[in-house]
Amino acid sequence: MKLSSIILKIAEKMDGQRSLNASLHVLRGKRSGQTLQDVDYFSVKPYFSILPKLGDSTFAEAVSSLHHAGMISESEGIVTVSEKGKRKAKELPPFQFDGWHYRGREEIFFLRMVLLVQTLSQLRNSQNSFHPITNDRKIQQFVKEVLRSLQDTRPNSARFFADELLLALKMTGISDLQAAVLCHRLTGVSASGWTWEQLEESTGETVASLQLEYLEALHRLITVSESTDAEERLPILHMLVKDIRIKTPLTDSTAITKKLFDQGLPIDEIAIVRQLKVNTIEDHITEIATNDRNFPILRFVGRDDQLAVQHEVRRNDVKRLRFLKEKFPHLSYFQLRLILSTTKGELV
Known part of the structure; x- marks a missing residue:
């Protein structure tokens, strides 16, 4: 890739x-x-x-x-x-990435999985003291909670998880190369996870290519693990994917702006309250509009202007803001972005 x-x-x-x-x-x-x-x-x-x-x-x-x-x-x-x-x-x-919903959190899932594999491997060999693969306290605490839930099946947990991981990899439909990259990145008692350079030498693929394969494989593994039947078929992986998917696409800062916006405050007042530039608040509002089908766009743009811009986009298949600005000089770039953000479904 x-x-x-x-x-x-x-x-x-x-x-x-x-x-x-x-x-x-x-x-x-x-x-x-x-x-x-x-x-x-x-x-x-x-x-x-x-x-x-x-x-x-x-x-x-x-x-x-x-x-x-x-x-x-x-x-x-x-x-x-x-x-x-x-x-x-x-x-x-x-390509089967899902960047919008994971946004780098797939690495949290992977670290949870790596640490669990390492821990189960050590415990199976009666090694109760070892240096964890990650020093992230949140990851460590999370894996401890997973281990507590496996207390009743602890003697066989390593074998159960190995079987579950093999099943999950088959369910994802990922390539042999992707499966190999994921598995070689894991760490056990007698085998450390391979470096990217080692994988490059072994596969003949570049590091950049391997990292893309790895990323797509992780996204597909997470998707399978959070599916409706995963709780029964992949119980351990289902626990590991907890809170990996972004619950709200809004950033923390935009979410704060949304609360003020929902209270009816105009943009300039929100900027004063938040001590941010008006342009920043406008970006927040655009982000809100993109993710809210019921966004009250009439607070910013009249219906006639919305219809006129939609017609121009549809007629000339143009979505470049500069061209739209030349056609509708009385509308700001912010207003044009809002129209495009809130009318996508009507134009497709």
């Missing part, structure tokens, strides 16, 4: 409407009003925040490979996917 393939998938969704930086912001999980609107409007939620530490040079290198392969081109900062690129995007297998 290559980063360039994921960028191509996102660029194809935004074809002719956004710059490549928009794809970078999606992958990094930028919380700006523009990016949050793009994520929803272009249906790229699966890729949101899957690579929060993606470096500029790494991204540029992947983009360069797409340019050289004739997959994409840029004009006035806007990326267009060529016919060759569109064919390639369709040929790519469907």
Whole structure:
């Protein structure tokens, strides 16, 4: 799995409407009003925040490979996917990330699983004292609670969990490579988890590619483990995925703004109360609108303006704010973002 393939998938969704930086912001999980609107409007939620530490040079290198392969081109900062690129995007297998709902929390799940495997392995060999794979006290406490729940089956817990993990891996449908990466990252009594460099040497795949395979595999494992029948079929993994899925897509800061907004406070007053810039509060409001089908947009934009913008978007298939601003100069960029955020379903 290559980063360039994921960028191509996102660029194809935004074809002719956004710059490549928009794809970078999606992958990094930028919380700006523009990016949050793009994520929803272009249906790229699966890729949101899957690579929060993606470096500029790494991204540029992947983009360069797409340019050289004739997959994409840029004009006035806007990326267009060529016919060759569109064919390639369709040929790519469907990626099964769920960045919107996990946002890096898959690593918490993995650390819980690694520590549980390590602990059960040590206990099975009568080793009650060992150095835990993670020093995170919350992870340690969580695993202790899981072990307490397994008290009645403690002698056989290691075997039970091994069988359960094998079943779960089959249920996910992940590739042999992905299963191997996950398993080799685990730590037991006589075997430490492999480093990325060791996996690279063993598989012949690059570290960057392996990390993407690992990430998708984790997302698929979590999805299976939180399914409706997992509590019975995968009881231990079902415990490990507790609170991994984001319950609310709003950031903590936006949630505070929402409480004030729901009380009827206007944006400028919310900014004063929160001691934040008006632009920041507008980003919060856009984030709220993106995630609330009943958002009261009439507090900001009249119905006639909403219909006019919708008609323009539908008629010319244009979603670039600059073009819409030229067509509707009396509307602010904030108002235009709100219209796009709250009318996606009506335009599809």
